[in-house]
Amino acid sequence: MAVTNKKTTEPEVAPDSTYFTPGEDIHDTKAPAGPIEKKWPQRQFTAKLVNPANRRKLTVIIVGTGLAGGAAAATLGEAGYHVLNFCYQDSPRRAHSIAAQGGINAAKNYRNDNDSVYRLFYDTVKGGDYRARETNVYRLAEVSGNIIDQCVAQGVPFAREYGGLLDTRSFGGVQVQRTFYARGQTGQQLLIGAYQALERQINAGTVEMHNRHEMVELIVHDGRARGIVTRDMVTGQIEAWYADAVVLATGGYGNVFFLSTNAMGCNVTATWRAHRKGAYFANPCFTQIHPTCIPVHGDTQSKLTLMSESLRNDGRIWVPKKAEDCTKDPRQIAEADRDYYLERIYPAFGNLVPRDIASRQAKNMCDEGRGVGPLVTEVTQDGKSQQRRRGVYLDFSDAIQRLGRKAVEAKYGNLFDMYQQITGENPYETPMRIYPAVHYTMGGLWVDYDLESSIPGLYVCGEANFSDHGANRLGASALMQGLADGYFVLPNTINDYLAGGPFEKVDDSTAEAAEALASAKGRVDKLLAVQGSRSVDSFHKALGAIMWEYCGMERTEDGLKGAIDKIRALREEFWRDVNVTGVNEDFNQALERAGRVADFMELAELMCIDALNRRESCGGHFRRESQTEDGEALRHDDEYAYVAAWEYAGDGVKPVLHKEPLEYEFIELKQRSYK
Amino acid sequence: MKITLKVWRQARNSADGAMVAYELDNVSAEMSFLEMLDMLNEQLTGEKKEPVAFDHDCREGICGMCGVVINGSPHGRYESPVATTTCQLHMRNFHDGDVIEVEPWRAGAFPVIKDLVVDRSAFDKIIQSGGYISVNTGSAPDAHSTPAPKRQADKAFDAATCIGCGACVAACPNGSGMLFTSAKITHLANLPQGQPERHLRIKAMVATHDDLGFGGCQNIGECASVCPKQIPLESIAQLNRDLIASLFRGDGKTA
Numbered sequence: 001m002a003v004t005n006k007k008t009t010e011p012e013v014a015p016d017s018t019y020f021t022p023g024e025d026i027h028d029t030k031a032p033a034g035p036i037e038k039k040w041p042q043r044q045f046t047a048k049l050v051n052p053a054n055r056r057k058l059t060v061i062i063v064g065t066g067l068a069g070g071a072a073a074a075t076l077g078e079a080g081y082h083v084l085n086f087c088y089q090d091s092p093r094r095a096h097s098i099a100a101q102g103g104i105n106a107a108k109n110y111r112n113d114n115d116s117v118y119r120l121f122y123d124t125v126k127g128g129d130y131r132a133r134e135t136n137v138y139r140l141a142e143v144s145g146n147i148i149d150q151c152v153a154q155g156v157p158f159a160r161e162y163g164g165l166l167d168t169r170s171f172g173g174v175q176v177q178r179t180f181y182a183r184g185q186t187g188q189q190l191l192i193g194a195y196q197a198l199e200r201q202i203n204a205g206t207v208e209m210h211n212r213h214e215m216v217e218l219i220v221h222d223g224r225a226r227g228i229v230t231r232d233m234v235t236g237q238i239e240a241w242y243a244d245a246v247v248l249a250t251g252g253y254g255n256v257f258f259l260s261t262n263a264m265g266c267n268v269t270a271t272w273r274a275h276r277k278g279a280y281f282a283n284p285c286f287t288q289i290h291p292t293c294i295p296v297h298g299d300t301q302s303k304l305t306l307m308s309e310s311l312r313n314d315g316r317i318w319v320p321k322k323a324e325d326c327t328k329d330p331r332q333i334a335e336a337d338r339d340y341y342l343e344r345i346y347p348a349f350g351n352l353v354p355r356d357i358a359s360r361q362a363k364n365m366c367d368e369g370r371g372v373g374p375l376v377t378e379v380t381q382d383g384k385s386q387q388r389r390r391g392v393y394l395d396f397s398d399a400i401q402r403l404g405r406k407a408v409e410a411k412y413g414n415l416f417d418m419y420q421q422i423t424g425e426n427p428y429e430t431p432m433r434i435y436p437a438v439h440y441t442m443g444g445l446w447v448d449y450d451l452e453s454s455i456p457g458l459y460v461c462g463e464a465n466f467s468d469h470g471a472n473r474l475g476a477s478a479l480m481q482g483l484a485d486g487y488f489v490l491p492n493t494i495n496d497y498l499a500g501g502p503f504e505k506v507d508d509s510t511a512e513a514a515e516a517l518a519s520a521k522g523r524v525d526k527l528l529a530v531q532g533s534r535s536v537d538s539f540h541k542a543l544g545a546i547m548w549e550y551c552g553m554e555r556t557e558d559g560l561k562g563a564i565d566k567i568r569a570l571r572e573e574f575w576r577d578v579n580v581t582g583v584n585e586d587f588n589q590a591l592e593r594a595g596r597v598a599d600f601m602e603l604a605e606l607m608c609i610d611a612l613n614r615r616e617s618c619g620g621h622f623r624r625e626s627q628t629e630d631g632e633a634l635r636h637d638d639e640y641a642y643v644a645a646w647e648y649a650g651d652g653v654k655p656v657l658h659k660e661p662l663e664y665e666f667i668e669l670k671q672r673s674y675k
Numbered sequence: 676m677k678i679t680l681k682v683w684r685q686a687r688n689s690a691d692g693a694m695v696a697y698e699l700d701n702v703s704a705e706m707s708f709l710e711m712l713d714m715l716n717e718q719l720t721g722e723k724k725e726p727v728a729f730d731h732d733c734r735e736g737i738c739g740m741c742g743v744v745i746n747g748s749p750h751g752r753y754e755s756p757v758a759t760t761t762c763q764l765h766m767r768n769f770h771d772g773d774v775i776e777v778e779p780w781r782a783g784a785f786p787v788i789k790d791l792v793v794d795r796s797a798f799d800k801i802i803q804s805g806g807y808i809s810v811n812t813g814s815a816p817d818a819h820s821t822p823a824p825k826r827q828a829d830k831a832f833d834a835a836t837c838i839g840c841g842a843c844v845a846a847c848p849n850g851s852g853m854l855f856t857s858a859k860i861t862h863l864a865n866l867p868q869g870q871p872e873r874h875l876r877i878k879a880m881v882a883t884h885d886d887l888g889f890g891g892c893q894n895i896g897e898c899a900s901v902c903p904k905q906i907p908l909e910s911i912a913q914l915n916r917d918l919i920a921s922l923f924r925g926d927g928k929t930a
Contacts (some may be wrong), residue, residue, distance in 0.1 A: 044798075071812075074812070075811075075812040078812060082893055089732060089738075089740060090740065090794070090795060091739075091796065091798065091799050091839065092737070092799075093799075093839055094732055094733075094738040094739060094740045095893070096732070096733060096738070098733065098736055098737050098738050099737050100740065108818070110785065110819065132750045135696075146813070146815070146825070148818045149815040149816065149817055149818045150810070150812060150813075150815045151818075152807050152809040152815065152818040152821075152868070153808065153814075153815035153816065153868055154806045154810055154815075154868070155807075155862065155866050155868050155869055156830075157831045157832040157835050157861050157862070157866065158828075160822075160825045160828045161825065163822060164822025164823050164824050164825065164828075165818055165819055165822055166818060166819065182832065183832065185737065185836060185844075187737075188737055188838075189832075189835060190837070192835065196802060197807060197808060197810075197812075198819045199799060199802045199803045199806065199807060200803070200807045200809065202799075202801040202803050203804065208798075211796065211799075233685065234788055257873035261735075263732040263733040263734070263738060264731060264732055264733075264734060265732050296707075297703075297705040297706075298703060298705055300706050300710050300713070300714060301710070302707070302709065302710050302713055303733065305735045306735075354835050417761070418735070418736065419772075420709075421736075421757065421763050421765065422763070422765065424767055444744070463836045488812070488813075489815075491812065509855045534719045535717055537713070537717060537722070538717075573770070577721070579720060581719075581720055581723065581724070581725050581726060582725055585790060586687075586789070587687075587728055587788055587789040589719065589728055590726060599800065631782070631823060658760065
C-alpha cells in the first residue's frame with residue numbers, strides 16, 4: 001500500500017513565515033445570537049428595508065448568470081431594483097451551472113425517512129469535514145425546501161412518479177433520499193428556470209443584460225464597491241459601469257488545473273481582481289476532486305467530463321485484486337478476483353462515501369498498481385518517471401441484472417450515451433472506466449452571514465464564495481447553494497446595505513474609476529506587447545500540471561514549496577515569452593485566455609501557500625504528513641479549526657493571513673467516519 | 676491521421692469571407708472535433724497567424740454554445756452515428772486523408788461576428804417575449820400541491836432538453852426558428868403550471884419569432900434530424916395546434 005502504512009507525523013508547529021504575514025483574526029458580525037433555528041428569521045427582521053418606490057433609484061451590478069447570478073438578477077429585478085447583469089457567454093443560458101448532472105438536495109422529507117432541516121445541516125457540516133461556518137449552513141438547509149417549490153412553479157420538469165409527485169434519489173455522504181433530479185440534466189433544467197425568470201425581467205425592463213462582456217476590474221470608491229470595468233468581447237471596448245452595490249456570482253476557479261470538469265471559459269478573473277482590491281480570499285486550497293470522471297485520453301485533451309455521482313447509486317466500483325489482471329477484459333475477471341474496495345473499506349456507506357474519500361481511494365488503488373486502462377507516463381514528486389494505469393471500473397452489470405436494462409436506461413440513459421460518445425465503448429456491455437478529476441472549488445471570496453465580502457457593498461454568491469461546504473462539498477449541494485444564495489439569501493440581506501443608498505455619484509472622472517480603466521487597458525496592452533514564442537495554452541497546461549501534481553489529491557510540505565518556486569518561474573516566463581496574437585479592438589479569444597491565465601498564475605501561488613499553511617488533512621485537502629493509522633484524513637482541530645482568509649498585500653509582497661475561528665455551538669466536532 | 680480542413684474565415688460581419696485550407700498532421704481518433712480545432716489554432720499561433728474564432732464552452736454537449744456546419748451538416752450530424760453537438764463529435768468518425776469543410780451557422784437571424792462565430796441573441800428575444808411562467812420568487816406553493824401526470828411531465832422534459840444551439844435554424848432552408856420556439860411551447864404547455872399563460876405565451880413568441888427575421892416553417896424536418904437533443908418535429912405540430920386554438924382566445928397580443 002502506497003499511503004496507508006506511512007507513519008503519521010505530528011505537524012510542525014511554526015508556520016513558515018517566508019510565505020505570508022500573520023494578521024488579525026476576523027469574525028462574522030451579521031449572524032444574530034440565539035438558537036440556530038431563530039437566526040435567519042431574526043436577521044430578516046433586523047435587516048433594514050428599502051421602500052418599493054425607492055428601489056428603482058438603486059442600481060445593482062451582478063456579474064454572472066448561473067444559478068446564483070441569474071436567480072439573484074431575476075429576484076432583485078422582480079423586487080424593483082435597477083439591475084445590470086453581465087456574462088462572458090453569448091447568452092445567460094450558457095452559464096456552467098448548466099452542466100450539473102445529478103440533482104439538488106432539499107430537506108423536504110417527502111420520503112418519510114427521518115430527514116429534516118437539522119439533518120441536512122448536520123450532513124453538510126460533517127461532509128465538509130467541520131470546516132464550514134455553522135450559521136450559513138443551517139440557513140442553507142432551511143431555505144432548501146423553498147427552492148424546490150420555486151422551481152416547480154417555474155416549470156422545471158423534475159422527475160416524477162406515476163402518482164404525479166416528485167421522485168428523489170440518494171447521493172454520496174448521506175443515508176436519506178433527499179436529492180431531487182431531472183434525469184441526468186438537473187443543472188440544465190434549474191438554470192433554464194432561472195434564465196426564464198431572468199428573461200422575463202429583461203422584458204420588463206428591470207434587468208439590463210450585457211452578454212459577451214467580461215469583468216476585468218472592480219471599482220472601489222470611498223471604501224465601497226461602486227462598479228466594474230468590462231471588456232466587450234466582440235469590439236474590445238473597455239468601459240466602466242457604476243452601481244450602488246456589486247454582486248459577484250462568477251463561479252469557481254477549477255480551471256487553474258487546466259484540465260477540469262469546468263467549462264473552458266470558467267475563470268477566476270472577476271474574484272481575483274476583487275481580491276487585489278481588498279476582498280479576502282478564503283480557503284483557496286479547498287478544491288474538490290470528483291471521483292467519477294472519464295479518464296484523460298492524451299496530451300491534446302482540453303477538458304474532462306464528469307459522469308454523475310448518481311451513478312454510484314447503482315454502479316459498483318472495483319479494481320482487480322491482482323495487478324496481473326489489470327490488462328484483462330474486465331468481463332473475464334471472476335467475481336472472486338475483484339476488489340470492490342469502497343464496499344470493503346466502508347461497509348456502512350459503500351459506494352456512496354463522500355467525494356474526497358472515493359477519489360483518494362481510487363488514487364490509492366492506482367498507486368498500488370491495480371489501476372486499469374492505458375498506461376500513462378507520469379513524473380512523480382521525487383522527479384522520477386513512472387508508468388501507471390489511471391482508471392477504476394464503475395460496473396453496472398449487477399444493476400442491469402437486478403433492474404433490467406430498460407430501468408437502467410430510464411435512469412441513466414443520457415449519461416451512458418455520453419460515455420459511449422466520448423470513449424467509443426458501450427457501458428451496457430463493458431464496465432465504465434473512471435478516474436478522479438478537478439470539479440469544484442469550495443474556497444472563494446470570504447463573505448459574512450449576509451454574503452458581503454470584506455469590501456463593503458461587494459457581495460459574493462454561489463461557488464464564487466467560500467461559505468457553505470467547508471473542506472468538501474457533498475453531491476447535489478452546489479445547485480442548492482447557488483439557488484439558495486440567488487433566490488432567497490442575497491435578496492433578503494443586500495437591502496440592509498442598499499437602505500443606506502443611493503450613494504454619491506461616480507463616473508469615469510472619479511479617481512478610482514479612471515485608475516481601474518487605465519489599469520485594465522494597461523494589462524491588455526502589456527499582454528499584446530510581449531510578442532513571445534509560447535502560446536497561452538502551453539502556459540496554462542504547464543501551470544495545470546504543476547497544480548495537479550503538487551496541489552492536487554495529495555499534498556506535501558516539500559512538494560508545495562517546490563511548486564511555489566515553479567509557479568513563480570512560470571509566471572516570469574509567461575510575461576516574458578507569451579504569444580498573444582491579434583489586437584484588442586476585435587473578437588480575440590487568445591487575448592481573453594491570456595488575461596485569465598495571468599490571473600490563474602497569481603491564484604495558484606496563493607493556493608499553494610494556503611495548502612502549505614494548513615498542516616492538517618481535512619476533506620479534499622490531504623496532507624501526506626497528516627493521516628490516521630488507516631490512511632484517512634487527520635484533522636487538527638486545536639490548530640486549524642479556522643477559515644484562512646487571505647488579504648492581498650501587493651505584487652511580490654507576502655499575503656496576510658486572517659483567521660476566522662470556527663466555533664461549533666450546535667454540532668460536536670468529531671472524526672468523520674463512513675465505515 | 677492527416678486531415679485537410681477548409682475553414683470559413685471572415686474578419687468581421689462587414690467583411691467578405693472565404694474558405695481557407697489548412698493541413699493537420701497527427702490527429703488522433705480520441706480527440707474531439709473542437710480539440711482538433713484547438714490543435715489547428717496552436718499551429719497557427721506558432722506561425723504567428725490569427726487563430727480561427729469559434730464559440731465553445733462546456734464541451735460536454737449541454738451549454739449549447741458551440742456549433743459549426745461540418746461537411747454541410749450542423750454539428751456534423753451526418754458524420755456521426757448518433758445525434759451530437761460539435762463538441763461531442765469525435766475524430767474517430769473521420770479517416771486519414773479526409774477533407775473537412777467547416778462553416779458557421781448561416782441564417783438571416785444569426786449574423787456572423789467573426790469566422791465561425793455568430794450572434795444568436797435572437798433566441799433570447801423569443802424567450803423574453805413569453806417563454807416563461809410568471810412567478811415571482813417566494814410566491815410558490817408547496818411543490819406537491821399540484822401533481823403532474825408522469826406521461827405529460829416526461830413529454831415536457833423531452834422538449835425542455837433543448838440547448839438553444841441554433842442547429843435547427845442553420846439546417847432549415849428557410850432559416851426558421853420554429854423547432855426552438857416549439858420546444859419551449861411544448862415544455863410549458865405540458866405542465867399544469869404553464870396553463871394560465873398558455874395562449875398569451877404562444878401568440879407573443881410566434882410574433883417575436885417572425886419579427887426577428889426567422890423564416891416560416893414548411894415542415895421539411897431538417898431541423899429535427901440534426902437536433903443534438905432530438906427535439907421531435909411533433910413539437911411544431913403542438914405549436915400549430917396551440918396557435919390556432921389561441922387565435923380564438925382574447926388574451927395576449929395577436930400573431
